[in-house]
Amino acid sequence: MLTDTLQQVVYKRTRPWRHRLDNGRARLFDAQQLSQAEQTPYETLFDDGLVKLRYYPPLTESAIPLSDGTVVPVSQTTQRTPLVLVAPLAVNMLIYDLFPQRSLVRYLRARGFELYMVDWGRPGRHHNHLSLSSYFADYLPKLLVQVRQHSGEQKLSLHGWSFGGLFSLCYAALGNDPDINNLVLIGAPTDYHRNGALGGQYRALSRRAKWIRKRTGLRIHDVPADLLRSPGWVNSLAFKLTNPIGSLQGYWSLMKNLHDRDFVASHATNGAFLDDMVAYPGGVIQDIIRYLWTDNVVAHGQLPMEGTDGHLNQVTANVLNITGANDPIVTPECSQAMKPLIRSKDKTFVTIDGGHMGILGSAAAQKQSWGRIAEWLIERD
Structure with missing residues (x-):
């Protein structure tokens, strides 16, 4: 009897620690089951084995809750102009439906937008030939044909975050598609040499690269693309190192909150994005080093490709540019450098709280920019 009582006491006293241990084990070994990401249904309209085009059909709910407790009624009116989300490279698509x-996809669909998303996929080593222009000058025109065929609408709006914003801007600058009505550009880089601390590093690299080029004739494109591929784990590490203290605080918070299953699930959901980034093809790295970091061509209105008459002065679409006050990857100064280069008569530049990821999918972005984006587009529909 005494033994049974002692066992009961020990069991009761150790329950919180066993609960923490179970949550920790689930976070380490079963994170996919904990993740709450990507619950919004979608259809795949195009898939060539690498790149995919998604379509998000109308929601079945009459309203959706937001993270601050407010409820957004699902619009019974469909906006006339379809909206295409152009994702960046190196990320998985979970960030849009975290x-x-x-x-974000659920919110925009609730606001009545016919919603599409470009998923650039997971390039393998056999994709190292792909360049920056492969995405905005080759793939994107074909995908927008698919959008127009599916929607029955000619005029489109593009929403691009990070490199997705650069791709959207460059696509419009090619001057081949007058039916891009609106560009929503989130953390979209323009002037890499005016980019805070990173800008100083790019300027130093540019001086060295130009010195080598002048004296030896060697260019980064002379280096085999296969040697320059940047694996997904490297991109994940580089992203986290832009805010190392924040990354460490995230893990410390996890340790302190292992008793809270909801907190652990939230950490696993964020980790599903941050810990599973995608490779950059070697050809893309060649272009980044030459066109963006060394020659900084977009800051001069030029496009990061050879043999084009495209120029930012051919951009006439309405532009909403959103940057993050605490973004070390694309600073407001870097992104807003496009302002004098584009010919758009209707252009709005806004800076909100947050870093590079936060300005797209954080609670602050939901509060400060999602509604603004929707209203801005609806006013121009």
Whole structure:
């Protein structure tokens, strides 16, 4: 009897620690089951084995909750101009649909937009020939044909975050598509040499690269693309190192909150994005080093490719540019450098709270920019 009582006491006293251990084990070994990401249904309209085009059909709910507790009624009116989300490279698509109450695709669909998304996929080593222009000058025109055929509409709006914003801007600058009505550019780089601390590093690299080029004739494109591929784990590490203290604080918070299953699930959901980034093809790295870091061509209105008459002065679409006050990857100064280069008569530049990821999918972005984006587009529909 005494033994049974002692066992009961020990069991009761150790329950919190066993609960923490179970949550820790689930976070380490079963994170996919904990993740709340990507719950919004979609259809795949195009898939060539690498690149995919998604379509998000109308929601079945009458309203959706947001992370701050507010409820957004699902619009019964469909906006006339379809909206295409152009993702950046190196990321998986979870960021657009991270939590049920903090899902950009779910929110935009609720506001009545016919919604499409470009998923650039997971390039392998056999994709190292792909360059920056492969995405905005080759793939994107074909995908927008698919969007127009599916939607029955000619005029489109593009929403691009990070490199997706650069691709959207460069596509419009090619001057071949007058039916791009609106560009929503989130953390989209323009002037890499005016980019805070990173800008100083790019300027130093540019001086060295130009010195080598002048004296030896050697260019980065002379280096085999296969040697320059940047694996997904490297990109994940580089992203986290832009805010190392924040990354460490995230893991420390996890340790302190292992008793809270909801917190652990939230950490696993964020980790599903941050810990599973995608490779950059070697050809893309060649272009980044030459066109963006060394020659900084976009800051001069030029496009990061050879043999084109495209120029930022051919951009006439309405532009909404959103930057993050605490973004070390694309600073407001870097992105807003496009302002004098584009010919758009209707252009709005806004800076909100947050870093590079936060300005797209955080609670602050949901509060400060999602509604603004929707209203801005609806006013121009």
